[in-house]
Amino acid sequence: MELAACPECDLLLNPHQAAVGENAHCPRCGYLLQRPSKQSIERTLALSIAGLLLMLPANLLPLVGIKVLGTSHDGTLWSGVFTLFSEGMWAVAVLVFLSSMLFPLLNIVLSLLVSFYLHFNKPxxxxxxxxxxxxxxxxxxxxxxxxxxxxxxxxxxxxxSEVKFGLGLYAFIALIVVSGMLASHLDGYLFWRHIRRLNNKL
Amino acid sequence: MKTNANALSRGLVRCHDCGHLSKVNTPHCPVCNGHLHPRKPKSLQRTAALLLSSYALYLPANVFPIMTVTRLGSGEPHTIIGGIFALIDSGMMPIALLVLVASILVPMVKLLGLSLLVFSVYFNWPINARLATVVYRIIAFVGRWSMLDIFMITILVSLVNLGGVAQVIAGPAATAFACVVVLTMFAATSFDPRLIWDNPNAYE
Structure with a gap:
């Protein structure tokens, strides 16, 4: 039987495969070691495809708009980054671009890639x-x-002013829900075990 | 079966990324090929350096205006605290409280909490290790929520852009505040909570 260790207190553990719906905590520091989900790989794959589809409208359609003195103004994820950049706040613009556009996209793309290879058993x-x-x-x-x-x-x-919500906001909220579900269904423990098995086939 | 030993005391090193246990002095993890270290390398020094930089930037972040609201030609600079008072004045107590927690309390608690953790490890203070780990976990979790103010300004800047009628421009404190958030997030990730448990004076 192979041993494991808690990542936060280094306690040596005899791992047992937690059942679905059961949370495995470290007995010493309480760290959540594993929270298995039903069909973790398949659900991760499905959710990342959904997330990828939502990414486009969430990024391109207006999230919120205002109406002042008859003229209306819409804001997208991208226009915020662009305005900050054109005002010379490039450091903040880069940070906002990374944390609201690039990293969420990469997060979904990487989940898709990993779960795709695991689902089809391809090393x-x-x-x-x-x-x-x-x-x-x-x-x-x-x-x-x-x-x-x-x-x-x-x-x-x-x-x-008057504030109105754009179509992009609905896609954005759906994307947040999908990302949250993705995080809770991706069982890192299980994924690494399968990656290890596949790496042996290389 | 429950063991009661640290992996390291049994000569085992846990891979930071995939969790596989290898013998001490194995340079790379056989499963994922990541670098292996018994503890995060130079954890205390890195965390302390990042914390010091954050403390230095915390001052300009709160003193300088984070945004300037121009209405019909007259500009009105807002600091982080000024923005909270503006929300209270317009009767938005819950939102004011939310911004207070995310932009003032969270960065402060993070800076002080991480500093205490670093001190407790460095000076081997007799602390409750379980409690300290929970504190660390909370600090690592709440850090990202401080970005709230930065995102709010991003939206205001792009929407309120009506030339002379009304305009919002981001101020110098925005960059300083963004740096505080990023640096404290890096500080939290560079701190190794296992050091709390390596402290010989700590108790459970």
Whole structure:
């Protein structure tokens, strides 16, 4: 039987495969070791395809718009980044671009790639690289924080103008839901076990 | 069966990425080919350096205006705290509270909490290791929510762009604040919580 260790307190553990619906916690520090999900690979694959499809309208269609003195103004994810950049705030613009556009996209693309190869049982020498990038990228994709930013901005704007929600906002909210489900269905423990098995076939 | 030993004390090193255990002094993980270290390399030094930079930037982030709102030609600069007071004045208490937590409390708690963790490890303070790990977990989790203010400004800047009538321009504090958020996130990831458990004076 192979041993495992807790990533946060280094306690040596005898791993047992947690059942679906059961959460495996470290007995010493309480770290959530594994939360298995039913058909983790298949659901990850399906959710990443859904996320990829939603990415386009969420990025290109207007999220919110305002109407002042008869003229209306729409804002997309991209226009925010662009305006910041043209005002000379390039550092903030780059950060917003990465955390609201590029990293969420990469997150979904990498989930798609990994779950695709695992589902069809195909070995690939880049599988462990993709999985590693995916784990490091996760916390830098901040769509849900952006959503909260939209809400606060709208509250601030209601005092000076009329605010209307665009079609892109619905795609954006759907994308947040899909990303959240993706995070909870992707069972890293199971994925690494399969990657290991496939890497032996290389 | 429950063991009660650290993996490292049994001569085993856990891969940071895939979790596979290898013998000490194995340079690369046999499963994912990642670099192996018993603990994150130079964890305390890196965390301390990142924290110091964040402290230095925390001041300009709160002193300088984060955005300037121009209405009919007259500009009105807002600091982070000023923006919260503006929300309270317009009767938006819950939103004001939300911004207060995300932009003032979270960065402060992160900076102080991580500093305490670094000190406790460096000076081997007798602390409750389980509690300290929970504190670390909370700090690592809440960090990204401080980006709220930056995203809000991004939206305002792109929407309120009506020339002389009304315009919002991002201020110098936005860059400083964004740096604080990014640096504290890096500080949290460079801190190795296993060091808390390596402290001989810590108790469970």
């Amino acid at each position: 690939n020498k880049y599988l462990s690289h993709w999985m590693r990038w995916l784990q490091h990228l996760k916390e830098w994709a901040m769509l849900e924080v952006y959503m909260l930013g939209i809400i606060v901005a709208c509250v601030k704007l209601t005092s000076m």
